[in-house]
Amino acid sequence: MKLSHFGFELPEELLAEYPSENRDESRLMVLNRKEQTIEHKMFKDIIDYFDEEDVMILNDTKVFPARLFGNKEKTGARIEVFLLRELNEEQRLWDVLVDPARKIRIGNKLYFGEDESLVAEVIDNTTSRGRTLRFLYDGSYEEFRKKLHELGETPLPKYIKRDVEPQDEERYQTIFAKTEGAVAAPTAGLHFSKHLLKRLEIKGVDFAEVTLHVGLGTFNPVEVEDLSKHKMDSEEVFIGPETVERINRALKERKRICAVGTTAMRAVESAVSSSATLNEINGWTNKFIFPPYEFSIANCMITNFHTPKSTLLMMASAFGGYDFVKKAYEEAVKEKYNFYSYGDAMLII
Secondary structure, three states: OEHHHHOOOOOHHHEOOOOOOOHHHOEEEEEEOOOOEEEEEEHHHHHHHOOOOOEEEEEOEEEOOOEEEEEEOOOOOEEEEEEEEEEEOOOOEEEEEEEOHHHOOOOOEEEEOOOOOEEEEEEEEOOOOEEEEEEEOOOOHHHHHHHHHHHOEOOOOOOOOOOOOHHHHHHOOOOOOOEEEEOOOOHHHHHOOHHHHHHHHHHOOEEEEEEEOOOHHHHOOOOOOEHHHOOOOOEEEEEOHHHHHHHHHHHHOOOOEEEEOHHHHHHHHOOEOOOOOEOOEEEEEOOOOOOOOOOOOOOEEEEEOOOOOOHHHHHHHHHHOHHHHHHHHHHHHHOOOOEOOOOOEEEEO
């Protein structure tokens, strides 16, 4: 398929600036692939679609406060620094994006915090906006990480034009987040409340955790018409033995296995064995899923409503069927569903 197949008109007012008041009270569109039906529900109604020993795959990655603001030496120019990836713990080297980039060259120093207690030196250019920084800080590694948390803010997506508010620190994080390393939330998981998880647990639904640290590459625009030529950025992924055992048992027993989000789906599809079961993995994935694609593990998927021509929309279309998902998106625009990170959800069964 081509990039142009995934374009559609998305009214700007449908891009959600704020989350729903309660996590599990966002809207839910249910797509039944077999019946080719579309239902309109509330997210908490999702419990009606699952039975005992069905499995939900949750991405337990935790977003860290990746956006910092510093001042350039001498000029004092305000520079945004977006932490992407720690390269070396001992040397405190980080892959970052800087904005505005034209002002930041190798050898420049940036100062952070009112007391300027954290300093970073630019030691390499990686891309037009990418830089490698060496952080200079008098203190242990634990104190350095604590300082990053103090100075950093929740990395809301760029489409959200408002300032970060106190509620964002909690709401732009799933309630099952525990393994820090993501610079963006696995947003399908944001709809789960503690109450809903408990109700699912009482019903006998099983939970299997994977870790895929979401990077900004997930949201990079596709710039080639031929999708086979698009390269995804690598993201760190971990699936342990307990999750493998749980999911493979459900596969054998033909239970419903639901990937909560595109990141959970990418994680399991990156660890498929030659016999179409799940393997353990501790490494990196740059898997790009677009139609046509044969899925091996999950037979059900929860996902948000994505922006035009995004890799996330392509994966949802591969799973739900291109024509069916296209029809559902037309319905979502017509019915004024909220899109993107803080938006509403879709369940594909």
